[in-house]
Amino acid sequence: MGLATFDFEKPILEVERQIEDLTSQKSNPKISRKITELEKSLHELKVQIYGNLTPWQRVQLARHMARPHSLDFIKAIFTNWTEVHGDRNFSDDKAVVTGFGHFGERPVAIIGQQKGKDTKENLARNFGMMHPEGYRKAMRLMRTGEKFNLPIIIFIDTPGAYPGIGAEERGQAEAIARNIRDMFTIEVPIIVIIIGEGASGGALGIGVGDVVLMLENAWYCVISPEGCASILWRDRAMAARSAEALKLTATDLLDLKVIDETIPEPLGGAHRDPAATYENVRAYIAKYLERLTPLPVPDLLNQRALKYREMGVFVEDTKE
C-alpha cells in the first residue's frame, strides 16, 4: 500500500505484511486457516491501536498527505459543483475554494480551505493558509448564498491564517474579525465541518455556524501544538505534550460544548477509506439541513448568537 504510515501503525503493517506473504503463496487449507486467523488478529490490533490514539497521533492523522481534502469531499458529496473565484477586490486566494452545487435536489453554497496532495499543489494552495482576500472571498460567497437563500456548507482544514507581510498589510486581523462578526448576520443556515486541521483564528474566520461538526481525527484549537510548545516550553519537540494539554480533539471539544457532534471516521483514519468518510459526512449534512432549513430567520440568528454567547468557563462569586 502506498500510504505513508506512522510509527504507531508499525504493528499493523507487520501483520498486513504477513497476510500478504501468505496470500501470495499457493493456497492450501492450512494457509487459508492461518490467513483467517491473522485477519482476525489484524482487526483486533486495529481496534486496539486506532481506538486509543493519543491527541498527538490524531494531529498527525489530521495532517496526513493522503487525507481527503475539501475538494475531495465537495466532489464526492455534491453534484454540479461550480467553482467561482476571487473577492472582487484584490485577487483569488487559492487557499480557499468557493462555489455552488447541489446536495441531492437542494442548491447550496460551499466553501472549503484547500490543502494540496503534494508539495507542488501545496505551494499553489499556500498549504491552506488564507490571506485577507481569502476571508473576503469567502464572505462574498456567503452573501451571494444568503441573497438566493442557499444554505452554506463550510469545510475547515487549515494550519492557520497566513503570517506574512502582505497579509498584514491587507488587514488579516480586520478580515477575520469582520467575517466572524458578519457570520452572525447571515440569514441562511451555516453548517461548519472541521475535516482536518482547525488552527486558531485562521479557522474561525470562516468557522461560525449554526452547527459545528468535527471528523473524529480532526483537531481544532487556539494554537497549533507546536506553536504552544515553542511558547510555553520553548521547544517544538514538546508538541505531543502540548497536544495533550490543549484538549484539541473532537471528544474534548464535545465535552467543552464547542462542537455539536463528532463524525466517525473509518478505522485508521479518513484516508484509509475515503468513500466511507464522504458517506458519513453526507449523512450529517442531510440531518442538519433537514433540521435548520425550516427555521424562521429570526430564530436561526438568535440560536446562532446564543450558541456562542454560552461559550466559556468562569466563576462568578457574588458574595465577598
Added chain:
Amino acid sequence: MWFRKRKYTVLKPPVERRVEIPDGLWHKCGECLAITLAKDFEANQKVCPKCGHHEQMNSSERIISTFDPDSFEEDNEHVKPADPLKFFDSKKYSDRLVIYQKKTGMNDAIVTGTALCGGYRVAAGVMEFEFVGGSMGSVVGEKMTRLMERAIKERLPVIVICASGGARMQEGILSLMQMAKTAMACARLHKERIPYFTVLTHPTTAGVMASFASLGDMVIAEPNALIGFAGPRVIQQTINQVLPKGFQKSEFVKEHGFIDIVLERKDLRPTLINLLSFFAPWAKVSESGEKKAESA
C-alpha cells in the same frame, strides 16, 4: 439594577514598574534613555518629553487619564477565571492566575463599567496588559459581552481600550471561542447603532485584534504601538526576510487603511469627546465633565 456598583478607587498602583527608578525620583525612557523627573513624566501621562515615546499604562492609569475624575464605576468585578482544561506547563494555570491576581490586584485582564467622558456617559472596558499579557480567556470574553449587552440596554456608547497579546492559550479552544462571542456582541451593537470606539495601545495583536478590537466604528491607535494579527517573530520565521521599517506599527497600519486616527495620548480624551458629540449627543448627562477635568 442587576449589576453591582462601586466607586473605582481600589486599583493598586503599579508597584513593580516603579521599583527601577531610584527613590522614585527619576524616570529613564525605555526608548531614548533620556532621564526626566518621575513626576514630570507622570504629569505628561507617561509620555517621554524628549522623544515622545508612549510608555504602557496599566488599566487604572488609563481610567484616570481617559475618563472624568471619580466617574468610573466598575461592574462584574466578581467574574473570575476558572481552569477548564486543568492546564499545566511548568506551573499549573490555576497557580499562575493567583500570581497575576496578586501582582495586579485584578481578577483577570479586563476591567469594565460605566464612566463619564467629557460629561458623556459611556460603557467602558479597559484591558490590563500586566495580567497574562492582556490575553483574552473566558473572563475577558464574558465581561466584554456583558458590557456590550449593558450598552444596548442602557443605550450607552462603548469605549474599549485594548492592550493584548491575543488569546489565552491556557484556556485552549474556549479562548478562541471568545473571539466569536465578542464579535457576536459587536454584531448586536452594530445592529442597534450603538457607537463603539476602540483604542489600540501597545500591543494589540492576534485574537483580540482579530475580533472586537478591529470592529469599532472608529478605530484609534496610540503612536508606535504594535498592531497586527501574527507576531513579527512568527512572520520573520515564516518568510525568512527582513521586515519593512515600521512594520505593524500604528502609522504603518493606518497607511494601509485599517486605523482611522493615530493620536498622541494627550489628544485621545478630547478626540473621544468630539466623537461622542458626533455619534452620541444623547449620552451627554453633565456639563461639568470637561471643567472638572481641567481643574483636577
